[in-house]
Amino acid sequence: MKDVLDELAATRRTMGTGNLPAGDAYTVELRRRYDTGIDDLWDAMTNPERLRRWLKPVTGDLRPGGTFALDGGEHGEILRCEPPRVLKVSWLYGPEADTWPGTSEVEVRLAPGPAGDTEFELIHAAVVEEPLFPTYGPGAGGVGWDLRLLSLARLLAGHDNTDENTDHESSEFVRRSAAAWGQAHQAAGGDPTHVAAAVEATTAFYAPDPA
Incomplete structure (x- = not known):
């Protein structure tokens, strides 16, 4: 249990705003260090055999301008690929998302660390409508x-x-992750009452009470 919570504590979380072709977006941003070289981390992010072991199975034309699909229904286009430092994709959900271009993008940036490690940064920007952000906040x-x-x-x-x-x-x-995103939400100016309700809703969604 301690190892799992240590991993949770290793990540720095922030919430922000941005712009996408479809309009104003919220961002969730995660930054942490991995104790491996940049080439190994890039391979774990882009090698389908390794990708399925931490994200989901992936298929498609995995090169700039190509499209991809994950086993869970997420899909999109590879917008930018600069090995081994930058990968940016559109990130859509379900077949109906094809009618919502420019609504969600994920960008990952890698930088070599001072001791053979790698700094990892993930930014997910999304144009979010009711009920996702008002109900769940950045924890969604x-x-x-x-x-x-x-x-x-x-x-x-x-x-x-x-x-x-x-x-x-x-x-x-999940409980501690939702609480950490609540802290990021409040640090970004979120109303404490809204933040508390969003943390509760997010926790219930990801870890529902078996009773």
């Missing part, structure tokens, strides 16, 4: 990315990610 996407980055850390540490955490560990991780 932020908790999901925290879970994926935990799996990435495990992969880089040599685990195969086939052993799931216990229900208690998973629920505690």
Whole structure:
């Protein structure tokens, strides 16, 4: 359990705003260090065999201008690819998202660290309408990315990610992740009452009470 929560604490989270072709966007931003070289981390992000072990199985034309699809329904276009430092994609959900161009983009930036490690930065910008942001705040996407980055850390540490955490560990991780995104939301100027309600809703969505 301590290792899982240490991974959660390793990430710095911020919420911001940005602009996409479809309009004003919210951003969730995650920054952390991985104890591996930049080429290895880039390979984990772009090699389909490794990508499926921490994100989801991927298919498509995996080169700039090509399109991709994940096993969970997310899909998009590869907008920018500069190995081993920058990868940017559009990030859409479900078939109806094809009618909403420019509504969601994910950019990952890597930089070599001073000790053979790598600085990792992920920015997910999305034009979010009711009820997602008003109900869940940045945790709507932020908790999901925290879970994926935990799996990435495990992969880089040599685990195969086939052993799931216990229900208690998973629920505690989600609870603390949602609370951390609540802190980022409040630091960005969120109303405390709205923030508290969003944290509660996000926690219930990702880790519903079995009762």
